[in-house]
Amino acid sequence: MAVTLLAHEVSDLCLGKPALRALSVSASIADALSVLRNFEDNFISVWDCEHNKVHESGDAFLCQCVGKICMVDVICYLCKDENLLSPSDALKAPVSVLLPKIPGLVVHVEPSCSLLEAIDLMLEGAQNLVVPIKNRLSTRRKQLQKLSPTSPTSHNGREFCWLTQEDVIRFILSSIGLFSPIPALSIDTLGIISSDIIAVDYDSPASLALEAISRSLIDQTSVAVVDTDGILIGEISPLTLGCCDETVAAAITTLSSGDLMAYIDCGGPPEDLVRVVKDRLKDKGLEGMLEQFNVDSNLLSYLSASSSSDEESMTSTPKLARSGKHSRSMSYSARIVRRAEAIVCHAKSSLVAVMIQAIAHRVNYVWVIEEDCSLVGIVTFSDMLKVFRERLESMT
The missing domain is CATH 3.10.580.10 (CBS-domain)
Structure with missing residues (x-):
């Protein structure tokens, strides 16, 4: 029976997995933010395509996944001292500055890679195994798709998915x-x-x-x-933070750890904490952050109106626009509740x-x-x- 389990390849764990959405390593953080806002992916894969090199197989260029990013990376980056005064300028930086300087977090493997080899790679530090999906894209689809902040990863007719520790644990649980x-x-x-x-x-x-x-x-x-x-x-979970948007940077900058827990809890931040965030941003002279992330207009829509005029004003407050399947409600995502x-x-x-x-x-x-x-x-x-x-x- 053990032989049967060990005979499994990573392709067996990839069945039904969606194709990775790709972001070019040359894209800006603003591009990454747009993808994270508009699609339901918690993590976006970052790819480096060497268009001037010819692979030994004869391919015109070689593409490789060099890492992954999520909303937490953006939030932590915006909270750095040098970015607090001008978040808009910080968002112009290349997405490569968000990638951790730790090799081996993302590793390419072939579909024939064994389950045992996959586990060994994860125990050596790999968080995500990038696996080619066996189905090939149609000629028309290949012509339409190019590597961009909003397209799935495609290279010479191949799409990719990735496997995580959770995928392997789920598979083991089934046996x-x-x-x-x-x-x-x-x-x-x-x-x-x-x-x-x-x-x-x-x-x-x-x-x-x-x-x-x-x-x-x-x-x-x-x-x-x-x-x-x-x-x-309680905890400050990257998973919970990843379901928020970049406005949480303002809360991290101004609140205590305990208050931050309450702020990111599902259901929206308490109105008293929203007021604290606004006031402290002003006290710290961080009007740029307040303006950039619309703390005044977006976050204050959570507050109960103290008068009919306030209520009318808040009901007309615009929400963050999204074109994806699931709309974010201010700082919170409908994709997952944590x-x-x-x-x-x-x-x-x-x-x-x-x-x-x-x-x-x-x-x-x-x-x-x-x-x-x-x-x-x-x-x-x-x-x-x-x-x-x-x-x-x-x-x-």
Whole structure:
């Protein structure tokens, strides 16, 4: 039975996967922002096409995915000191400045790559495996498609999708019986609870959490928000931030970590926090940011009108326009609902229970807490893959 599982190729995990949407490495951050606003992709692949080189296969040019970006990358970039005064100028920079300087986060593989090889690549640090989709584009479609901020990735009639740790974990879960009795063991017994967590104090300025947010995005985890006693209050999740728009940069610049949690929670920011953001932007002399992101007009539409004239004004406030299938409601996306509440388990929780919990909430990790809610550590998909990789090796 193990031989059957190991015989699977990554192409088996790609069935039904959509083609990647591509962004040229020479595009601007404003171009990236437009794609992220107008399409339902959480991550956009970034491609470098060397038009002046001829590949050994005779291709006219060679295209390669060199990374991925999401709304969180844009938000963190805009929160940097040098970009706060003039966000509009910051958006003119090339999208390449958003790519982390860490090699191997995105790796090209062939459809024939084995499941075992894919797991090894992920354990070595690959977050996304770029896989050619076997179906070929029609001649007419090939003529129409060019690499642009809004077109799917296409190269010589081939489209690409990518695989993530979540895809592999889901696939393993479908054959979980093969790994018995490991799935029934507790995460404590398996020794996969990591104490290497990223945490910030509830009352600390959210701006001090920027480095933590960037690191958690790379690590595919999250930032725990704790009180002075180490009690887990919630989290600042890149997944939740990624469902917001760039106006959240204003909130990160002005609010505490605890208030930021409330601000990005689903349902829209509380009106008192919106007022705080507006006032503090003015106090800091960041009128450029306030104007660029329409904090006055867009975010204040959440506020309850104190008079009939105010109410009339707010009902006429224009919303951010989108042409995609799903419209964003101000800073929030209709694509996915994620709260700032942390997903937690206990040390005695079984491996399979934690797997299902993470998959159900579309996260790559689960926080581990004590009965009093004090934070113990974190369990990640990477930790789980190590366990299954060792088991697969012993089964061969």
